[in-house]
Amino acid sequence: MAEIPTHTWNFFSAGGxxxxxxxTGADLASLGQLDQKLWVALACPAKGLEFDDxxxxxxxxxxxxRIRAPEIVAAxxxxxxLLKDPDDLLRGAAALPLAAIAxxxxxxxxxxASARQTLANLGKAGAAEISLEDTADTTKIxxxxxxxxxxxxxxxxxxxxxxxAALVDILACQGARTDRSGAPGIGQEQVDAFFAExxxxxxxxxxAEGDPGRLPLGEATVAAQAALQAVRAKVDDYFSRxxxxxxxxxxxxxxxxxxxDYLALAGQDLVPAASAALPLAxxxxxxxxxxxxxxxxxxxxxxxxxxRLVVEPLLGPLGSLEEAQWNDLxxxxxxxxxxxxxxxxxxxxxxxxxxxxxxxxxxxxxGLTALIxxxxxxxxxxxxxxxxxxxIRLHRDLHRLCLNFVNFRTFYHRQEPxxxxxxxxxxxxxxCELTMAVEDPAxxxxxxxxxxxxxxxxxxxxxATGEKRTIVAVISQGDDDNLMVGRNGIFxxxxxxxWDATISRIVSNPISLRQAFWAPYKKIVKVVEEQIAxxxxxxxxxxxxxxxxxxxxxxxxxxxxxxxKKVDVGTVAALGVAVGAISTALxxxxxxxxxxxxxxxxxxxxxxxxxxxxxxxVLAFMQLRKRNLGPILDANGxxxxxxARINVPFGASLTGIAKLPPGSTVTxxxxxxxxxxxxxxxxxxxxxxxxxxxxxxxxxxxYKWTDGRHGKPGPEIHEKR
Numbered sequence: 115m116a117e118i119p120t121h122t123w124n125f126f127s128a129g130g131x132x133x134x135x136x137x138t139g140a141d142l143a144s145l146g147q148l149d150q151k152l153w154v155a156l157a158c159p160a161k162g163l164e165f166d167d168x169x170x171x172x173x174x175x176x177x178x179x180r181i182r183a184p185e186i187v188a189a190x191x192x193x194x195x196l197l198k199d200p201d202d203l204l205r206g207a208a209a210l211p212l213a214a215i216a217x218x219x220x221x222x223x224x225x226x227a228s229a230r231q232t233l234a235n236l237g238k239a240g241a242a243e244i245s246l247e248d249t250a251d252t253t254k255i256x257x258x259x260x261x262x263x264x265x266x267x268x269x270x271x272x273x274x275x276x277x278x279a280a281l282v283d284i285l286a287c288q289g290a291r292t293d294r295s296g297a298p299g300i301g302q303e304q305v306d307a308f309f310a311e312x313x314x315x316x317x318x319x320x321x322a323e324g325d326p327g328r329l330p331l332g333e334a335t336v337a338a339q340a341a342l343q344a345v346r347a348k349v350d351d352y353f354s355r356x357x358x359x360x361x362x363x364x365x366x367x368x369x370x371x372x373x374x375d376y377l378a379l380a381g382q383d384l385v386p387a388a389s390a391a392l393p394l395a396x397x398x399x400x401x402x403x404x405x406x407x408x409x410x411x412x413x414x415x416x417x418x419x420x421x422r423l424v425v426e427p428l429l430g431p432l433g434s435l436e437e438a439q440w441n442d443l444x445x446x447x448x449x450x451x452x453x454x455x456x457x458x459x460x461x462x463x464x465x466x467x468x469x470x471x472x473x474x475x476x477x478x479x480x481g482l483t484a485l486i487x488x489x490x491x492x493x494x495x496x497x498x499x500x501x502x503x504x505x506i507r508l509h510r511d512l513h514r515l516c517l518n519f520v521n522f523r524t525f526y527h528r529q530e531p532x533x534x535x536x537x538x539x540x541x542x543x544x545x546c547e548l549t550m551a552v553e554d555p556a557x558x559x560x561x562x563x564x565x566x567x568x569x570x571x572x573x574x575x576x577x578a579t580g581e582k583r584t585i586v587a588v589i590s591q592g593d594d595d596n597l598m599v600g601r602n603g604i605f606x607x608x609x610x611x612x613w614d615a616t617i618s619r620i621v622s623n624p625i626s627l628r629q630a631f632w633a634p635y636k637k638i639v640k641v642v643e644e645q646i647a648x649x650x651x652x653x654x655x656x657x658x659x660x661x662x663x664x665x666x667x668x669x670x671x672x673x674x675x676x677x678x679k680k681v682d683v684g685t686v687a688a689l690g691v692a693v694g695a696i697s698t699a700l701x702x703x704x705x706x707x708x709x710x711x712x713x714x715x716x717x718x719x720x721x722x723x724x725x726x727x728x729x730x731x732v733l734a735f736m737q738l739r740k741r742n743l744g745p746i747l748d749a750n751g752x753x754x755x756x757x758a759r760i761n762v763p764f765g766a767s768l769t770g771i772a773k774l775p776p777g778s779t780v781t782x783x784x785x786x787x788x789x790x791x792x793x794x795x796x797x798x799x800x801x802x803x804x805x806x807x808x809x810x811x812x813x814x815x816x817y818k819w820t821d822g823r824h825g826k827p828g829p830e831i832h833e834k835r
Contacts (some may be wrong), residue, residue: 121147128526129743130759136516136523139200142190145520150183150755155519157182157753158534162551164608165515165533169507173515180751186519193508196222203513209245210506225505228498246510249503260295261489263496268297271485280478283469284308287461294496302486309479311460312470318458319467327449331427333467338427339447339454341419345394346444348413352394352403353437360399369397387412402434522758525743528767531608534747539572539587539615541603542596543772546570546587548760549605550750555584555619561749562586562621566741567760569621570597574605574613583613588746589625590765623741624733741765 121144124135134152136142150156160170160179173181173189194200198216212230217223233241236248260271269285272278281300288308290298322328329335355369371392379388390412395404405421424443425432432439462470473479517524518533525532531547539546552558555571562569568589575582585605589597597620605615743758760768774780810816814827 120144123148126523129522129756129764130761131756133521133523133526133756136513136520137204139194139197139203142203142513142516143194143200145190145516146187148520153183153520154522154754154756154758155183155747155752156755158519159751162553162750163533164531164535165518166507166511169511169515172504172507181519186516189508189512190516193505193512195219196225196505197509203509206510206513208510209243210509211243213242214509215505221501224494224498225501228495229502231495232499232502244502244506246503246506249499249506261492262294263489263491263493264294265486265490265493266291266293266299266301267482267485267489268293268295268299270297271299271489272482274481276476277478277481277485280473280476281482283465283473284482287311287465300482302483305479305482305486308462309474311458311462312474314458315460315462316467316471316474318456322450322453325449325453328453329450330446334423334427335447335450336454338423339450341416341423342443342447345413345416345420348394349403349435349440352397353440355393355397356399356401356437359397363399366397366399369393402436403440404434405432407433525758526764534750534752535608536585537605537607539570539585539603539605541570541572541587541601541615541617542592544589544592545770546589546768547770548588548590548768549585550746552584552586552750555586558586558749559619559621562746563623564745565743566623567621567746567765568594568623568625569746570617571619571621572603572605572615573618574615576611576613581613584618585615586746588760588765589769590741590760591769592625592771594622594625 121140123141124137125132126135127133132152133154134141134148158181160174160181161167163170170181171177173185175185175188193203196216196219197203197214199214202214210229212226215222215226215229217226229244230239232248233239233244238248260268267281269278269281272281284300284304285298288300288304291301291304293299331338359366359369375392382388389410392410392412394410394413394417395401395408405417405425409417421432425435428443428446429439465473514524515533522532524530525535534550535547536549536551539549552571559569559571565588570587570589572585572587573582574585597617599617599620601617603615603617605613607613741760743760744754744756747754747758807816817827
């Protein structure tokens with residue numbers, strides 16, 4: 115069953131629609147009762163706004179990167195429920211007074227206790243309020259605490275020497291996690307993993323200890339097997355070569371290094387490793403492998419380890435090794451190698467079997483587990499610090515966010531920029547305050563073009579840091595005569611940083627009715643200028659061509675004078691017809707004004723101008739009426755729930771044009787200024803004089819003033835006659 119609204123709302127009108135007032139804490143607490151059809155926005159991105167990202171992240175409880183209406187409702191209800199006076203949210207204060215926290219509920223009491231504990235840890239036990247700076251550095255807050263609810267204990271938390279030593283061993287094998295105090299520590303996961311590895315390693319060794327064949331040298335078998343494995347392939351190669359030499363003496367020379375091999379070595383700086391590819395020793399039929407003298411220098415150290423760790427313990431001190439002895443040694447380690455393949459993975463081996471079994475037999479595991487549980491018991495109090503931070507942030511930011519989401523009071527009342535306004539763009543003697551950050555201008559322009567606004571997309575760069583960003587600016591005053599791709603300006607972001615801005619894309623729409631009025635005439639002037647330029651270029655090309663012909667002609671003998679042509683009667687007749695047609699057209703045009711009184715000419719001119727400009731103005735008026743913010747914000751990831759109109763007066767406030775300050779003076783006398791021609795003024799004066807004389811003559815004033823000698827009688831004289 116739907117909830118019955120109990121809150122009474124007030125509304126104001128802006129942007130062509132009604133918006134809800136959020137003037138009290140009760141308004142914020144009751145947002146859940148407000149029909150979402152009356153919200154201005156239903157969703158917005160959690161990043162890229164001129165708003166605290168951390169506050170938005172705390173409101174974004176599902177962590178999907180978007181702030182939605184239910185999350186705003188939840189944040190408002192949570193914050194108002196934890197304050198004694200919900201109206202405190204309207205003040206937007208940065209610090210939260212401890213006395214303002216409602217501690218009547220368990221959560222409120224826990225948050226208040228956490229706030230006081232935080233201040234105490236920072237040496238501010240008597241403080242009456244807490245700020246974001248106090249909660250920003252959790253390392254500083256917990257610097258003096260050993261148990262802080264994060265389930266991680268540092269070395270200092272273990273007072274028992276055995277437990278501390280075990281903790282150090284676990285840190286060495288499992289790695290460290292950072293405690294809230296900033297110190298390295300371990301958690302239950304590291305403890306369990308360490309002792310599981312230790313148990314597996316101990317049991318693996320126990321399986322070998324029950325079978326003497328697996329450990330021919332006891333614990334030293336591991337090192338002995340490693341020494342044997344290091345030279346195994348090379349020793350097998352040596353005895354194989356000796357066997358082949360015994361099979362065919364002709365192969366002996368090929369099986370030993372050739373003179374060319376030594377010449378290649380002689381051409382470089384000799385180090386023991388340079389001869390590693392050569393055989394272990396001189397090859398001969400049935401020849402034993404020397405263990406000391408006559409060995410390849412590159413293998414002297416590994417062979418010495420083989421003799422010390424394998425040969426001497428099992429066969430006694432020998433100077434050389436027969437192939438049968440070598441095969442015997444390999445056989446003795448076969449059972450070990452089969453067992454060694456099942457060695458459990460882990461890092462505890464470095465501690466040694468004795469230390470591992472000591473840890474397993476002692477009570478270190480139980481002690482460390484108890485310390486971790488003691489730390490975790492404080493988790494609710496410690497986690498409340500995040501709740502304290504969230505309450506401080508909502509105390510400061512929630513009302514401002516609602517004034518840019520539930521309604522658009524901030525944007526329409528113009529007391530401060532809205533959270534989606536990125537800064538101010540200065541371009542072509544105007545300042546554009548409605549600017550927004552854009553990630554993909556091409557995709558953005560597809561949607562934003564439906565807003566009916568003139569949009570200029572700019573690529574912005576900070577030369578000092580190399581930072582780049584793209585913005586879109588709404589231009590709502592002036593004209594577009596000098597706006598073009600490539601035009602440069604300066605963009606100031608909300609932090610006051612300046613960026614070099616260059617127009618990269620334009621979405622052209624009417625800017626104002628004034629621009630629409632003059633647009634047809636500007637087009638006519640542009641067409642005339644283009645035609646004049648084309649004619650001038652053609653004439654210039656023709657002149658240069660004629661000059662070229664003349665120059666070429668001077669270098670050639672003069673041609674015979676052609677016979678003078680007679681006048682073509684047909685051409686003369688055609689010219690006459692053309693002149694007559696032009697004269698007739700002029701006479702017809704002048705005849706249109708025959709019945710019009712001179713004083714009516716200004717009205718006729720005004721009507722003609724209006725007829726030319728009216729279609730453009732009507733179209734502009736219709737588009738300006740549709741101009742709205744919705745598509746622009748939708749293209750930026752918002753879900754706007756209203757048209758949010760930008761009418762002509764409001765649009766004019768968003769774009770400022772250059773004006774001299776009140777009281778300014780302008781010093782005349784620009785010595786480089788172009789001299790104005792008198793002809794335009796003279797023609798205007800002559801037209802006005804002609805118009806005045808025609809009017810006086812038509813009305814009979816000149817007839818009266820000259821006693822009937824000039825002009826014609828006025829209407830009243832005709833009536834008397």
